[in-house]
Amino acid sequence: MAHSITLDRGSPVPLYFQVAQHVEQSIEAGALPRGTRLPNEIELAKQLGVSRPTMRKAMEYLVGKGLVVRQRGVGTRVVSPKVRRSLELSSLFDDLDAIGQRPTTRVLSNTIEDASADVAELLGVPKGSPVIAISRLRSALDQPIARLHNYLSASRLSVSTDALETQGLYQLLRRSGVQLHSATQVIGARTATAAEARMLGESKGAALLTMQRTAYDDHGTVVEYGNHIYSALRYSFHMSLLSI
Amino acid sequence: MAHSITLDRGSPVPLYFQVAQHVEQSIEAGALPRGTRLPNEIELAKQLGVSRPTMRKAMEYLVGKGLVVRQRGVGTRVVSPKVRRSLELSSLFDDLDAIGQRPTTRVLSNTIEDASADVAELLGVPKGSPVIAISRLRSALDQPIARLHNYLSASRLSVSTDALETQGLYQLLRRSGVQLHSATQVIGARTATAAEARMLGESKGAALLTMQRTAYDDHGTVVEYGNHIYSALRYSFHMSLLSI
DNA sequence: CAGTGGTCTAGACCACACC
DNA sequence: GTGTGGTCTAGACCACTGT
Numbered sequence: 001m002a003h004s005i006t007l008d009r010g011s012p013v014p015l016y017f018q019v020a021q022h023v024e025q026s027i028e029a030g031a032l033p034r035g036t037r038l039p040n041e042i043e044l045a046k047q048l049g050v051s052r053p054t055m056r057k058a059m060e061y062l063v064g065k066g067l068v069v070r071q072r073g074v075g076t077r078v079v080s081p082k083v084r085r086s087l088e089l090s091s092l093f094d095d096l097d098a099i100g101q102r103p104t105t106r107v108l109s110n111t112i113e114d115a116s117a118d119v120a121e122l123l124g125v126p127k128g129s130p131v132i133a134i135s136r137l138r139s140a141l142d143q144p145i146a147r148l149h150n151y152l153s154a155s156r157l158s159v160s161t162d163a164l165e166t167q168g169l170y171q172l173l174r175r176s177g178v179q180l181h182s183a184t185q186v187i188g189a190r191t192a193t194a195a196e197a198r199m200l201g202e203s204k205g206a207a208l209l210t211m212q213r214t215a216y217d218d219h220g221t222v223v224e225y226g227n228h229i230y231s232a233l234r235y236s237f238h239m240s241l242l243s244i
Numbered sequence: 245m246a247h248s249i250t251l252d253r254g255s256p257v258p259l260y261f262q263v264a265q266h267v268e269q270s271i272e273a274g275a276l277p278r279g280t281r282l283p284n285e286i287e288l289a290k291q292l293g294v295s296r297p298t299m300r301k302a303m304e305y306l307v308g309k310g311l312v313v314r315q316r317g318v319g320t321r322v323v324s325p326k327v328r329r330s331l332e333l334s335s336l337f338d339d340l341d342a343i344g345q346r347p348t349t350r351v352l353s354n355t356i357e358d359a360s361a362d363v364a365e366l367l368g369v370p371k372g373s374p375v376i377a378i379s380r381l382r383s384a385l386d387q388p389i390a391r392l393h394n395y396l397s398a399s400r401l402s403v404s405t406d407a408l409e410t411q412g413l414y415q416l417l418r419r420s421g422v423q424l425h426s427a428t429q430v431i432g433a434r435t436a437t438a439a440e441a442r443m444l445g446e447s448k449g450a451a452l453l454t455m456q457r458t459a460y461d462d463h464g465t466v467v468e469y470g471n472h473i474y475s476a477l478r479y480s481f482h483m484s485l486l487s488i
Numbered sequence: 489c490a491g492t493g494g495t496c497t498a499g500a501c502c503a504c505a506c507c
Numbered sequence: 508g509t510g511t512g513g514t515c516t517a518g519a520c521c522a523c524t525g526t
Contacts, residue, residue, distance in 0.1 A: 012522085014495060034464050040511060051497045053297075056512085066426050069462040072512040073505030079425065080464020181323065181486070182310050188480035189433035189451040207433040207451045218313040220278050220324020236432035242425075256503085258514060284492055295516045300493085316493040317524030 016057035038076040101140040108135040130154035185213040207232040260301035282320040352379040374398035429457040
């Protein structure tokens with residue numbers, strides 16, 4: 001346990017984070033198998049040469065990551081490493097990229113329109129104000145996977161078709177300096193119309209996953225509204241949840 | 245701002261939480277409209293009569309709830325109150341209950357079986373060991389909504405059919421002293437078979453939502469595996485996400 | 489430059505679980 | 508009891524953002 005821990009107090013990375021990573025690595029490496037009881041935090045703080053509040057912050061980070069569980073009067077135990085928080089929210093693009101399926105995007109349209117009553121309501125802008133309307137076809141391994149419709153308030157930024165072909169919308173927004181804060185989404189299902197089936201390489205009546213998502217920035221302003229359909233044969237939503 | 249705050253230092257509820265709730269209520273009540281910049285935390289701590297670390301912990305709680313945003317060198321701003329973390333993981337039962345649609349459950353079967361290879365793998369128990377297999381039909385407003393299949397390791401606990409008819413499985417587990425820690429789930433879609441359609445009051449080929457969920461306890465042991473189908477006409481998954 | 493949140497320390501007391 | 512994590516304090520220094 002008490003083996004060589006190297007803390008760099010000159011580093012810009014916080015002490016508590018260095019400590020947390022050290023413990024995390026010990027867990028991941030299997031040095032602390034699941035169920036192991038860690039020393040109490042005062043002892044740990046002494047071993048690692050930090051103050052107790054700093055040690056606590058490190059532990060709180062690990063609890064938040066789901067790696068350990070703490071109980072007053074009992075102690076700190078290591079949870080199974082395979083149980084991990086993940087995903088929570090990521091774009092389809094990121095998902096596919098992560099698993100090595102180089103996703104491709106074809107921009108079907110990228111225009112500026114006057115907001116209809118519906119879209120204005122969803123974006124929280126006046127009816128008739130200019131909005132960006134994007135339609136994309138997402139594929140992986142030359143198979144179509146999803147048709148993505150997005151609306152963004154045009155007063156906030158512009159998105160080039162080229163950029164959309166090479167990266168995900170959220171990636172692009174972040175790089176444009178938009179601070180994403182939160183999102184709400186609804187996942188449902190329905191059957192494909194003939195046109196949708198043709199576009200996604202399915203047959204009419206095939207099951208589709210649907211997702212509507214509204215994303216907000218730090219101010220609580222709507223950044224983006226998306227209305228998407230996915231081939232259920234080729235895609236599903238994976239998520240992990242903590243603190244049930 | 246500095247109006248009557250009543251902190252009860254004798255209360256078992258922590259100071260930082262009392263402070264957080266006070267600020268939260270001010271935000272909810274509209275006294276601090278969206279975008280409002282809060283005083284800096286030292287000033288706030290002085291106003292409320294607590295130390296700075298306690299004030300910080302209160303603010304961290306509000307950040308975690310998505311109510312405020314903090315930026316070093318800038319300050320703390322109030323986010324739109326309508327943007328809220330919610331749901332994340334809740335059972336269908338809880339969802340329906342919350343919106344006033346008194347859900348009902350009919351237990352189709354509740355047996356103890358020898359684990360098949362598949363189920364044993366999913367639950368992390370030896371093949372052939374006893375497992376609880378539950379099948380339920382969930383309805384709301386006299387309309388069937390979902391068919392729920394669950395497996396639990398029988399060595400851990402027992403669930404009565406009566407209890408299952410009156411409360412959600414997760415509720416029941418919690419009340420049995422099981423500490424739920426995390427879960428992973430996969431949401432997909434497919435079309436209904438004739439039997440499924442009959443059961444859910446749909447027609448053959450209708451779109452269904454599917455969900456598989458594995459829930460873990462504090463030790464990282466599998467508590468429950470569920471395989472569910474939902475009428476897509478009458479149900480969808482709602483979730484909010486923070487820190488995109 | 490001044491003002492903000494982020495980090496870190498040293499110490500104290502308390503509530504809870506287990507023996 | 509004894510040991511654990513949970514709370515709280517008073518103060519210090521630092522990193523970043525804006526002027």
